[in-house]
Amino acid sequence: MAALTSGCGSKNDSIGNQTLSPGETWSAQREQAKSILATYPGRPSPNMYAGAALLSATADPATTRISVTFTGARGSASTACGADYAGEAVESATVVVVLVLEQHNSYGGVCTMEGTTRTATLNLARPLGNRELLDLQAQVVPVRTAYVPD
16 A cells, blocks of 8 residues: 655654654654554554544645644743644545654653643645544544635
């Protein structure tokens, strides 16, 4: 099964100047996404890297842009305990799997596990259409249609 990758951010195993650990890398998450595509609609083998659980998505049917929501750090990576996020899609003719990478602040102090709703926007190779949208846990993500004025 052929898979296309598209999205925002770097294609290497870093975000900004921070190197990511195994399981947090684009390549590890892409491999997990390809495993989901290869077995969907069945269940993929248990994954080693859970990735972000997506809460919802918004897609404009006329474009290839999609925004996904998930629970993440309260602030940006420029703040203590914060994080920045980048998204990417691995696509087939029937399914789109969304990857979300997190770049943590290097703050060495104690952080609470408080989270807030965050978003990542990415581009698909083609509009979502009737394809299923999944996260890295192979869970279907509810998709809302973006309001498009007449």
